[in-house]
Amino acid sequence: MLDDIRPRSHPVTADGQLPPERTEIRIWLRLLSCTTQIEKIIKSKLRQEFATSLARFDVLAQLDRFPDGLSMSEVSRHLMVSNGAITGLVDKLESSGLVVREDHAQDRRTVVVRLTEQGRSQFRRMARRHEEWIVSLVGDLSREAQSELLRDLTLLKRSLVME
Amino acid sequence: MLDDIRPRSHPVTADGQLPPERTEIRIWLRLLSCTTQIEKIIKSKLRQEFATSLARFDVLAQLDRFPDGLSMSEVSRHLMVSNGAITGLVDKLESSGLVVREDHAQDRRTVVVRLTEQGRSQFRRMARRHEEWIVSLVGDLSREAQSELLRDLTLLKRSLVME
DNA sequence: TATTGTTATACTCTATAACTATA
DNA sequence: TATAGTTATAGAGTATAACAATA
Known part of the structure; x- marks a missing residue:
């Protein structure tokens, strides 16, 4: 989730290339993506198995x-x-x-x-x-x-x- | 947030020592803790500055x-x-x-x-x-x-x- | 006065299912 | 039939502020 989000301060370039992202932002997006995905699974299993x-x-x-x-x-x-x-x-x-x-x-x-x-x-x-x-x-x-x-x-x- | 959560299969020992946690669980708890904390800050700032x-x-x-x-x-x-x-x-x-x-x-x-x-x-x-x-x-x-x-x-x- | 806990209110985000319009 | 989108409903979690009881 939120995997593809790349907030940027510059527009998409003419050839469709996305501008490079700062490392901090990339870390945050992966952090959020991994956590959200795991959380979704855990929530769903807690609900299914233990209501x-x-x-x-x-x-x-x-x-x-x-x-x-x-x-x-x-x-x-x-x-x-x-x-x-x-x-x-x-x-x-x-x-x-x-x-x-x-x-x-x-x-x-x-x-x-x-x-x-x-x-x-x-x-x-x-x-x-x-x-x-x-x-x-x-x-x-x-x-x-x-x-x-x-x-x-x-x-x-x-x-x-x-x- | 959720920092102190240590789900375990064994009780707290008599001397108050917590049993060792599997690395995977510790990773997950830190992942969740960091993400939740950053997310809270970002949400709050988005709300304050941009409603x-x-x-x-x-x-x-x-x-x-x-x-x-x-x-x-x-x-x-x-x-x-x-x-x-x-x-x-x-x-x-x-x-x-x-x-x-x-x-x-x-x-x-x-x-x-x-x-x-x-x-x-x-x-x-x-x-x-x-x-x-x-x-x-x-x-x-x-x-x-x-x-x-x-x-x-x-x-x-x-x-x-x-x- | 300050703190503890509850309540009321309101706002998120979310999923599901029923429904419509169209393909 | 299947898909795209909307709507209605329901439920989750959360914060805030007002309030009662107690410290």
């Missing part, structure tokens, strides 16, 4: 890392998604029985969200499949390309944080 | 590459987005005066979408800014890291197409 969405999967993944639960605001910060959006996601997960809302011991404003037993085992099933999908999508790259890619993406991510 | 969206920008970018215009279905195929979605996007662009729908000379079912003069110059302005944003986001990487990254993403993209 869920990537956003809900992400919430479960966070909660799996914190057995004691997280407050709504903490989930919001971890996922970098607005407070109101988290309320909606947790509503759905709660009505599926995958998470519970509990009172906070000290602060009565705070709601603690935790995985239920069912939620944990369901998430584990999803995570196993998720790993299989990703390995089959990314695993064709050589080991060298993989470690290079991981290293460069880590650098990129770090430089984004600096902004 | 438009990434999807509409993508349509304009396609049309800029084809001065003679594209049929609705061709736009749909290029962007890998459904026909119905394209109708809505082109509706908005048309009412802003950036594109026009024209009859096809031979096939009376077909609608040809083209940039207007205003659409072309507006897109060029947007593309220039877009390039600046991307360069400032990705440009901190060394030249070596950039060409490695571009090469590896190209490999990844190619291997995705194979699927």
Whole structure:
């Protein structure tokens, strides 16, 4: 997706040649293309096999890392998604029985969200499949390309944080 | 975003250590994290500076590459987005005066979408800014890291197409 | 006052299916 | 029949702002 997009500041030349693109732009377009394609596949499989969405999967993944639960605001910060959006996601997960809302011991404003037993085992099933999908999508790259890619993406991510 | 998500098949160990993650998963999480973050910034800037969206920008970018215009279905195929979605996007662009729908000379079912003069110059302005944003986001990487990254993403993209 | 969470509202983008006009 | 495009519908995710309860 978006594969062919080449935003440019110069018109197509008379012979139909496209002007050269800056490396940064080409990186971004490939990044977007790969991510969108993989994301589409993962979303579709999550929907087919587990009748869920990537956003809900992400919430479960966070909660799996914190057995004691997280407050709504903490989930919001971890996922970098607005407070109101988290309320909606947790509503759905709660009505599926995958998470519970509990009172906070000290602060009565705070709601603690935790995985239920069912939620944990369901998430584990999803995570196993998720790993299989990703390995089959990314695993064709050589080991060298993989470690290079991981290293460069880590650098990129770090430089984004600096902004 | 989604930075901290580590779907796993094993629980957090007693000492709080997270189990090692497969390289493929780590690549995917960084890919998703970087892309989401850049995308968020680009969307926000497109909205602020040009009161438009990434999807509409993508349509304009396609049309800029084809001065003679594209049929609705061709736009749909290029962007890998459904026909119905394209109708809505082109509706908005048309009412802003950036594109026009024209009859096809031979096939009376077909609608040809083209940039207007205003659409072309507006897109060029947007593309220039877009390039600046991307360069400032990705440009901190060394030249070596950039060409490695571009090469590896190209490999990844190619291997995705194979699927 | 500031923070937590919910609610209401509104806006994206998207896919699907039904429908028309034409090939 | 098959294709091109539109429309209607539905659903996903998101942000914002107003609000209640609590700190």
